[in-house]
Amino acid sequence: MPLGSGRPATFFPAGSEIYAQGDLCASLYQVEFGAVRIYRLLSDGRRQISAFHLAGEMFGFEADKNHHFFAEAICSTGIRILSPSASHVVAELLPMALQSLVRAQEQLLVLGRQNAVERVAAFFLEMSERQGGLRQVELPMSRLDIADYLGLTIETVSRVFSKLKSKGVIRLPSLRNVEIVKLQTLQDMAA
Amino acid sequence: MPLGSGRPATFFPAGSEIYAQGDLCASLYQVEFGAVRIYRLLSDGRRQISAFHLAGEMFGFEADKNHHFFAEAICSTGIRILSPSASHVVAELLPMALQSLVRAQEQLLVLGRQNAVERVAAFFLEMSERQGGLRQVELPMSRLDIADYLGLTIETVSRVFSKLKSKGVIRLPSLRNVEIVKLQTLQDMAA
DNA sequence: CGTATCTTTGAGGGTAATCAAAAAGGGTGG
DNA sequence: CCACCCTTTTTGATTACCCTCAAAGATACG
Structure with a gap:
């Protein structure tokens, strides 16, 4: 419960x-x-x-x-x-605090040492995992939210989305829905 | 105790x-x-x-x-x-976890949204605060450690150090010691 | 005193930011 | 249901900041 x-x-x-x-x-x-x-x-x-x-x-x-x-x-x-x-x-309280800490520390690695493609790839994988590991991922947030989470601009986020789509790594059935097509490639991209 | x-x-x-x-x-x-x-x-x-x-x-x-x-x-x-x-x-445990969480979240802002000068300035201020708020700050870590903490390269860290020194914001009595000369300026730089 | 390591400085290049505008999507009212 | 408007997203051109590569200078250590 x-x-x-x-x-x-x-x-x-x-x-x-x-x-x-x-x-x-x-x-x-x-x-x-x-x-x-x-x-x-x-x-x-x-x-x-x-x-x-x-x-x-x-x-x-x-x-x-x-x-x-x-x-x-x-x-x-x-x-x-x-x-x-x-x-x-x-x-x-303690388990929750530790969980938040792990997430924040994970994010430090992303923001400190990964490039734009790696950040977006990591984001898709994180969202997928948090939604049960499905390939169909829902993004409740705007591109601007994603940019401000990943330490990028909205234009860069959009460009990486387009690039991954053109490479066939993801599909975008709608603005707020992503389908992970090539999971392995995405994982490799996240480094 | x-x-x-x-x-x-x-x-x-x-x-x-x-x-x-x-x-x-x-x-x-x-x-x-x-x-x-x-x-x-x-x-x-x-x-x-x-x-x-x-x-x-x-x-x-x-x-x-x-x-x-x-x-x-x-x-x-x-x-x-x-x-x-x-x-x-x-x-x-809980207070410590929360303290670590605050630090990590603070660092997220630095890595996600601040430029090289702002990062280094924030770093000096953080180290000063953690050493009792003195203007003489000891840096036990190497430039490489600082770079890997701030999500920069060692060269960029070194350049920012030099720039702040030439502007008279800090002094470098030795490699591992920084003196904050213009505290207000440094605080302004950290945004 | 010599050597290895760390730090600083310089030159050039690349990635992401900025500025700008077109395209797509969503919501409202007719 | 469609037309219109506003917002969000995408795409393009250019700029800027930081990284990479390279070498000189300083520091630490045997």
Whole structure:
């Protein structure tokens, strides 16, 4: 049984804020359906998305009393808000924190040492894995979100998509759906 | 009283391995003196250092049973090895994990969205802060380590050092010592 | 003092960013 | 259902930043 099932979920329309940088950390959150982006901003507006959260995943715990990040619904999203003091939540804190840490560290390697093609390939594989390892991958986020997650520009992301498509590595049945055609090639590309 | 004080420390010479990727996670580690680098490798040898650990800091906890990273002593280093089951260690796990998460997420912003000058400036400020906020900062690591931490090449790191020096923002009393002369300028540069 | 390693500096090239515009998609109202 | 508009995405041309390759200079160590 998933954490907090039975509690009501709150609905967030696409683009709406779940919490902002500076807000008090009052709760934990679990995605019921939809998707969430976690990000920071530089003073000149540059944005780095540090994580996406998909259905079933939890987020919202931070080291400080106040949030250092923004959280927004990417699309229509249902969120369960959990009291952080509930014992069954407390028990999950450490595993969740470690999971987030692994993801962040994985992302450090991508941002620090991989080129554009490798970043996009790694992104497709990550999204596929998190959606059950299927070849049909849904991308709830825009190209701009993907760019800000991968440390690239939207144009570069688009160009790499086109390149992988023309090479027959992926297909794009629609803007927000990717089909992985040559899995092995994609894995090789991710280095 | 620091964690595990009274237990003997193990000595690691410069460059020696503390644990390797794939090793079982058997312990937690606390730096007594010296410094440690935590890193991953890509198959072609590209290296990303995800963290440095200085005196007093702990490391070695991971989400999996096996280490996903390498840990090496940067210079002559003393390490206390702690049993992860000791109650006073267990109590520290969550705060430590969250602290590591914050650092990793901070680094994501640097690697994803900042240019070479901003990265180096942020690095100096981070090292200064972690050494008590002094203007005299010691760099136990080589230029190559710094480059692999900041996602740059050694040449670019060296050029930025020279540029900041020529602008009078920093002084370099020796290779491994930096003096922050114009703190405000450095902070502005870090964006 | 000599050698090996690390760091700095220089020249040139490549990848991704920027600037710009066309194309595609999505939503609304007629 | 279709036409229109606005937003997102794609594609193209050019620029800029950082990487690569190369060599000189500095530092550490035996």
